[in-house]
Amino acid sequence: MTSIGKLLLYAGFLVAAFASVQQADEPELKWQAVTWSLYAIGATVGFAGVVVLRISATQVGTHSHKIDADMQTIDNTLNLLVEKIESLNKNRDDIGVYGIHPHIDDHIVEDLGAFVEVRESIAHRYGLQRYADLMSQFALAERNLNRAWSASADGYIDETWLCLDNARNLMKDAQQLFHQYRHTETAQ
Amino acid sequence: MSSEVDAQGRPIRRGKYPELTLSAVLVGYVLGAIIALSIGYAALILGFSIEGSELAAILGWGILRGIMKRTSIVENNINQTIASAVNGASAGMMFSVPALFILARENPEKYGGLTEFSPVLMVLACITGGILGLAFIIPLRRQMIDFNRLAYPGGIAVAAILKSPGAGMKKARLLIIGAALSGGLHLVMLLVMSGHPDAHVGQYLSLPSFLNITFFLSLMTVGVGFLSGKGGLVFGYGGFICYFLLAPLLGQFGAKNVQEDILDPQVRQSLLTESEVKSFQKIADDTSIHDASAGDALRAALVATDDDQNPTGDRIFDNVKQATAILAAAERIDDIADQIASTTMVNANVKDAGYQTFKEAKTAAKSLRDTSRAAEVVAAAEFLHTPGRDDLRQSLTTQTTAKGVWQVVKNSGLSDASQDMLLNATRAEETYYSVPDGLRLGLFRPTGIGVLIGAAIGGIIAAFPLVRSAIKSMQQAAAEKKNNPNAVSDEMPIKMLYAGVIGGAACLALITIFTVENMEIWRGIAMAVLGTLWIWIAGVIVSECLGRTNWSPLSGMTLIAVTILLLIAGGLDSNSAIISSVICGAAICVAIAQAGDMMLDLKSGYLVGALPKWQQVGQLLGTWLGPILIILLIFTLDDAYGLGSKNLPAPQGAALASMINGVVGGDVPAWRYTAGAGLGLILAFSGLGGIGVQIGLGFYMPFDIVLTYTIGCLARMHFQKQRGMKFIEDVGIPIAAGLIVGEALVGVGNAFVQILWAGG
Numbered sequence: 001m002t003s004i005g006k007l008l009l010y011a012g013f014l015v016a017a018f019a020s021v022q023q024a025d026e027p028e029l030k031w032q033a034v035t036w037s038l039y040a041i042g043a044t045v046g047f048a049g050v051v052v053l054r055i056s057a058t059q060v061g062t063h064s065h066k067i068d069a070d071m072q073t074i075d076n077t078l079n080l081l082v083e084k085i086e087s088l089n090k091n092r093d094d095i096g097v098y099g100i101h102p103h104i105d106d107h108i109v110e111d112l113g114a115f116v117e118v119r120e121s122i123a124h125r126y127g128l129q130r131y132a133d134l135m136s137q138f139a140l141a142e143r144n145l146n147r148a149w150s151a152s153a154d155g156y157i158d159e160t161w162l163c164l165d166n167a168r169n170l171m172k173d174a175q176q177l178f179h180q181y182r183h184t185e186t187a188q
Numbered sequence: 189m190s191s192e193v194d195a196q197g198r199p200i201r202r203g204k205y206p207e208l209t210l211s212a213v214l215v216g217y218v219l220g221a222i223i224a225l226s227i228g229y230a231a232l233i234l235g236f237s238i239e240g241s242e243l244a245a246i247l248g249w250g251i252l253r254g255i256m257k258r259t260s261i262v263e264n265n266i267n268q269t270i271a272s273a274v275n276g277a278s279a280g281m282m283f284s285v286p287a288l289f290i291l292a293r294e295n296p297e298k299y300g301g302l303t304e305f306s307p308v309l310m311v312l313a314c315i316t317g318g319i320l321g322l323a324f325i326i327p328l329r330r331q332m333i334d335f336n337r338l339a340y341p342g343g344i345a346v347a348a349i350l351k352s353p354g355a356g357m358k359k360a361r362l363l364i365i366g367a368a369l370s371g372g373l374h375l376v377m378l379l380v381m382s383g384h385p386d387a388h389v390g391q392y393l394s395l396p397s398f399l400n401i402t403f404f405l406s407l408m409t410v411g412v413g414f415l416s417g418k419g420g421l422v423f424g425y426g427g428f429i430c431y432f433l434l435a436p437l438l439g440q441f442g443a444k445n446v447q448e449d450i451l452d453p454q455v456r457q458s459l460l461t462e463s464e465v466k467s468f469q470k471i472a473d474d475t476s477i478h479d480a481s482a483g484d485a486l487r488a489a490l491v492a493t494d495d496d497q498n499p500t501g502d503r504i505f506d507n508v509k510q511a512t513a514i515l516a517a518a519e520r521i522d523d524i525a526d527q528i529a530s531t532t533m534v535n536a537n538v539k540d541a542g543y544q545t546f547k548e549a550k551t552a553a554k555s556l557r558d559t560s561r562a563a564e565v566v567a568a569a570e571f572l573h574t575p576g577r578d579d580l581r582q583s584l585t586t587q588t589t590a591k592g593v594w595q596v597v598k599n600s601g602l603s604d605a606s607q608d609m610l611l612n613a614t615r616a617e618e619t620y621y622s623v624p625d626g627l628r629l630g631l632f633r634p635t636g637i638g639v640l641i642g643a644a645i646g647g648i649i650a651a652f653p654l655v656r657s658a659i660k661s662m663q664q665a666a667a668e669k670k671n672n673p674n675a676v677s678d679e680m681p682i683k684m685l686y687a688g689v690i691g692g693a694a695c696l697a698l699i700t701i702f703t704v705e706n707m708e709i710w711r712g713i714a715m716a717v718l719g720t721l722w723i724w725i726a727g728v729i730v731s732e733c734l735g736r737t738n739w740s741p742l743s744g745m746t747l748i749a750v751t752i753l754l755l756i757a758g759g760l761d762s763n764s765a766i767i768s769s770v771i772c773g774a775a776i777c778v779a780i781a782q783a784g785d786m787m788l789d790l791k792s793g794y795l796v797g798a799l800p801k802w803q804q805v806g807q808l809l810g811t812w813l814g815p816i817l818i819i820l821l822i823f824t825l826d827d828a829y830g831l832g833s834k835n836l837p838a839p840q841g842a843a844l845a846s847m848i849n850g851v852v853g854g855d856v857p858a859w860r861y862t863a864g865a866g867l868g869l870i871l872a873f874s875g876l877g878g879i880g881v882q883i884g885l886g887f888y889m890p891f892d893i894v895l896t897y898t899i900g901c902l903a904r905m906h907f908q909k910q911r912g913m914k915f916i917e918d919v920g921i922p923i924a925a926g927l928i929v930g931e932a933l934v935g936v937g938n939a940f941v942q943i944l945w946a947g948g
Contacts (some may be wrong), residue, residue: 014433016866016867043866047875053876114915128653139794140678144797155198163797
């Protein structure tokens with residue numbers, strides 16, 4: 001169904017785009033420089049594609065195997081991130097302030113990327129509002145990690161520890177929020 | 189702060205991490221002023237503005253860390269935020285304000301009063317615009333950066349510089365290698381190709397020219413594509429749709445006027461050969477004339493000669509000189525000199541040009557040192573006294589195709605030599621408006637502007653839950669602060685932003701009302717309200733384009749803004765309408781530039797962990813300085829060289845001036861904007877994130893840039909698949925960031941050279 005929607009959208013767009021540029025401007029043409037009848041046909045087909053895509057997106061959000069797999073990835077990644085930041089916090093005195101930023105690069109950045117890669121599935125499954133709420137927490141956690149990175153590179157120990165604490169708490173909040181979504185889904 | 193050290197002797201610092209400090213603000217002001225003035229000046233010559241964040245970050249790194257011994261990445265981030273905020277005015281004002289000077293210079297009788305606008309009101313309008321742009325865009329930070337995760341390749345490059353002290357030697361080395369490569373190539377391009385360097389691959393492969401397979405020789409563009417990755421590929425699709433799908437379809441099924449005027453290969457062949465282009469470029473280089481300016485010069489000359497009594501004689505000759513120097517250098521000077529002797533109608537023009545007799549002019553013509561001066565006399569004479577000059581002028585000023593010009597010249601009844609002279613010039617014109625350019629400027633670009641507008645409006649509607657969530661979180665932060673005064677908020681208070689929007693709109697209305705004496709209150713309010721709305725929409729468009737591709741359709745957005753304002757101001761006399769529209773338009777242009785720059789800086793800030801609130805304050809602190817500096821620069825340069833002259837062509841201002849002329853004459857392609865907006869709306873509602881804005885930008889931008897950018901996107905996809913994300917993070921991104929930095933630095937260096945050159 002998604003393919004049909006995209007096909008209609010692209011075909012309609014191309015037809016309407018062609019109608020938009022079919023004639024060059026001439027003083028006497030003005031609004032007739034666009035072939036509006038053809039444009040209307042293209043726009044209607046394109047709009048039909050939009051409707052099909054929207055319906056398809058709703059269905060995909062609830063039934064797709066890909067989305068299921070992405071949900072699992074998100075769950076795993078959030079668990080991993082919480083675990084790794086927790087561990088970094090525990091061992092921070094041993095690692096030392098200047099060791100924090102290489103540690104983040106080597107052990108955490110890839111997991112952050114993995115989450116970001118599949119994040120849009122959250123919107124498909126749970127809607128934009130919940131996606132926004134979860135991403136707010138995640139982004140705050142990530143920004144605190146980034147700040148810990150900078151403070152560590154500059155040797156500011158208090159700021160580094162504070163940001164690591166914040167990052168851990170915020171990532172836990174994100175994890176809990178995601179678990180709530182899944183729990184509500186299962187209950188329904 | 190303590191003086192502890194770790195086991196390796198590195199200092200361990202305690203206490204607050206310096207961020208928004210007096211040092212950062214002052215260094216930001218100084219660097220911003222230097223960058224704004226140099227880039228502003230360069231924009232008047234080169235025709236485009238350069239983002240100064242990278243330079244500010246590097247210089248800030250040297251000054252704050254090297255000289256002042258400061259030790260904070262996020263403090264340097266504030267410095268570059270302020271510096272780029274100061275520079276934001278140069279992009280905004282250099283596109284709009286020079287139009288007033290150019291119009292007045294080109295047609296002093298009709299537009300002479302345009303330069304009598306109030307510079308104080310202009311500055312106030314631009315500062316107000318800057319504040320409005322920021323107040324509108326700041327609430328969208330979460331949506332664009334946190335939720336949609338827009339790439340902002342320029343922001344990534346700045347962050348890479350900021351983080352370089354801690355990123356390790358390997359990444360720093362890769363960044364420098366990338367910078368050296370792109371900077372070196374760009375330097376070679378500036379020296380060898382002097383302008384917009386392209387590889388015409390399609391031409392070498394003898395492919396149809398409408399396919400437009402031309403690559404922009406810029407490693408920065410590859411770097412930007414790399415940082416955008418797969419998500420940026422849709423931008424390429426916009427260009428592919430235009431040149432690989434629509435252009436061939438137009439060739440088969442397009443209207444007669446498209447096929448004959450734009451795509452007819454016979455016309456191009458009859459008027460333009462490769463050797464002529466090469467010879468023309470060589471001659472242009474030899475005579476310090478940019479090839480692209482010759483067509484403009486001829487057109488400007490013809491416009492200026494509209495009235496034989498026109499007092500802008502200097503400008504006529506200045507422009508004609510550019511076109512006719514082609515002939516002079518082509519060793520036709522003897523023929524020209526002979527014509528002088530045989531022509532009986534040029535007496536007045538010869539005297540105007542400073543020669544007493546034809547003989548004197550002829551002698552001058554034969555002197556190599558004064559070649560162009562003598563040629564200018566002939567050209568002026570020919571242009572001023574040609575029986576068919578009205579037809580010719582009309583053909584050229586309406587950008588009629590080479591074929592049309594050719595026919596007019598052939599039917600003009602001129603001598604063969606004169607026809608040759610004019611056709612030579614029209615060949616230059618055809619070089620400028622090649623088939624792909626004709627397609628883009630006449631058809632795809634205006635449609636693309638419409639797509640951008642439709643996609644942005646549709647995008648705002650479609651993303652409403654995200655926008656609402658972002659604003660709600662800011663309101664919650666404000667409420668928390670009320671309940672707990674010690675709570676630390678990451679964002680500026682939402683109420684302050686509301687006040688910024690309402691206060692800014694009210695100020696803009698007041699300023700607009702006072703721009704000209706005969707402005708009615710209702711009209712001023714209407715202009716300000718629509719201008720404010722446009723700032724919001726265009727700010728979103730530009731921020732999203734920058735986020736997805738690193739390119740900003742600032743000029744297109746400003747053209748639309750001034751068009752709307754001119755239509756509202758239509759009841760006033762033309763000078764009043766233009767002054768009020770350009771002042772309000774400059775405010776909008778600065779607003780849009782500031783909005784885009786803010787989001788770019790916030791992305792850098794996100795990557796280094798800066799607090800958005802301090803960056804937002806920094807950007808606001810930088811907003812006032814730029815307009816003051818730039819208006820002083822504009823008046824100084826106009827006094828010294830004349831805006832729109834050969835020394836300072838101000839191409840962006842000239843484009844706006846030409847558009848204002850078009851609007852005043854009722855020539856706006858509103859039909860294409862409307863059709864494009866419908867296309868944009870369809871794409872925006874499709875749910876395929878950001879596709880509308882990117883495809884619109886693909887329509888809007890030159891295809892050579894799109895193609896080169898696509899190489900970067902594909903390279904990222906390839907390496908990500910083959911070598912994994914770790915390789916991209918550790919190797920790809922530092923190199924790509926370096927590619928952006930190197931070319932940007934050489935670009936800014938070129939601006940400095942231009943200043944020194946002019947000073948010398």
